[in-house]
Amino acid sequence: MSNNLVKEHIYSSFQDIDENFDKAYFEKIKDCFFLAIECIKQQDGYILFTDINKNIIAAFSFEKNEKLEKWVGKRIAFNFDSDDNKMTKTFIDLDRKYKLYHYIYKVNMFDISQYYLYFISESEKDLEYMNMFNSINDNIEKYMSLIDKHVNHNDLLLRALDSVNEGISFCDRDGYLIYVNKACCSILGASKEELIGKKMDKLSKDKPLLREIIDTKKSVIDVEYFLRFKRKTVQLTNSGYPVFDRKRDVIGAIDIFRSIERSRKLTSTMAGYEAFFTFDHIIGESRKIKENIKLAKVFAKSSENILIIGESGTGKELFAQAIHNYSNRRSKPFIALNCANFPNELVDSELFGYEEGAFTGAKKGGKPGKFELAHGGTLFLDELGEMPIHIQAKLLRVLETMCINRIGGTRPIKVDVRVIAATNRRLEKLVEQGEFRSDLYYRLKVLYVEVPPLKEREKDVLILADYFIKKFSEKMQKNISGLSSGAKEVIMQYAWPGNIRELENTLSRCMYICDGEYITEENLIMAGLKEYKYEGFIKREAIKIDKKALTDALESTNGNKKKVSELLGISRPTLYKLLKEYKI
Structure with a gap:
């Protein structure tokens, strides 16, 4: 391939690439870079890579027979004519005078690092491949920026996994742990250094759950698992899932688990x-x-x-x-x-x-x-x-x-x-x-x-009734102020065989029945109290009130039931019972 054709291929490759590049994009960059090296090797020049201290890491030369191994590890001594000019005349300690192309890229990932790329020629003229190298370096910078972005995203993901309360572990297809989060370490009582890189079979005498998932290629959900680790048994609730590649081959498995104590608390709450x-x-x-x-x-x-x-x-x-x-x-x-x-x-x-x-x-x-x-x-x-x-x-x-x-x-x-x-x-x-x-x-x-029982807590009956009425009034958004005097008399006389539960249920029904400001004795009887006997008036029921006496009392009081009950010496519930019995 001629030099011009090589250059045309390189330039056309970069023109097709936009800002949204991916792995395939980097492969193009790499191909172009090696094409450039082949071009340089046909000319009078060198390419050097050095670390931050200018120690040579790798070298490429146009002279096929020249042994460059002697340069690796040596340090370049040079002076720039201008800090802002990447193309400058300089002297380097490699036996000859060269023209230098100097490129620096600073990578901020897990730590601060730099690399230097040098393009060296004996020619006093600008190298015809300089623009090409500028383009390569620009694209390498873009790719490193993308790596930086992915590293930040991965770091965010790892921090997120470390913040959850469930233990998370991931192993490869061979059963080696390649990731554990903080909760996993806390539950097992181990550090990440003790777990990552270890084969699961060596950590426990029991068959690891992740090993079973890899072998069966099937998930397990919320199973209890006893893990014997560090001479103690840890009881866990586990869910594990196989991880597949694009070809549906298992490449590992992930396990999400919590201590049984936390599972118990969650279960009881739910x-x-x-x-x-x-x-x-x-x-x-x-x-x-x-x-x-x-x-x-x-x-x-x-x-x-x-x-x-x-x-x-x-x-x-x-x-x-x-x-x-x-x-x-x-x-x-x-x-x-x-x-x-x-x-x-x-x-x-x-x-x-x-x-x-x-x-x-x-x-x-x-x-x-x-x-x-x-x-x-x-x-x-x-x-x-x-x-x-x-x-x-x-x-x-x-x-x-x-x-x-x-x-x-x-x-x-x-x-x-x-x-x-x-x-x-x-x-x-x-x-x-x-x-x-x-x-x-x-x-x-x-x-x-x-x-x-409630019948032995006479002092508490009205207190409880008032509490329930206020509670139901707020819940049902009804303006019920309390019990009428007659209703108070009824609930104080009633034996409440069902105790507080019966009182609460009765007043709950009364809230639906009552359409006034106070719950009345009629409301209580309609709510079901008429089905029971009343402790306060059991003795009075032995006195038979005939229909005529009841009718006369109603006529003399103009139907005022309160006065009728007082006149006959019976309670209000007994009066309602007699009215129903005599169909009055």
């Missing part, structure tokens, strides 16, 4: 098992409720298990959450399990979990039980009296050893859990009947709180 209530949410001024709160606060600071006894609807879970939030475990999970909500055969797996393949339909990877999810925190067992007798034996064993075994598993798992149990049944009677283990009963009843 499932709604989080303690929201504190002792400030327990409303009441009666002596009994104040004594219970005081006692529960003392118990909360201990590490013992607690038994809460009380009728349905008295607020046993409210006390359980308040105890948890008052204890040293407040920042840990609060997990609840209602023993009556599951069939007997499922209570076991819910409490203790199961391994993969433990039974037909078992979830792949297994499933942690409530004890594992509550690790470090509190497990609330509601309606304990409904727990099957064989599960009671396993529960007692866990309370004694603080270890659980999943169904189908052989590996004991240590747990740190405080149990708060609640029941509306008299467990001592169940013990007598053989339906509840006496050893479990006495182990749980070391510390116990007995929540009083």
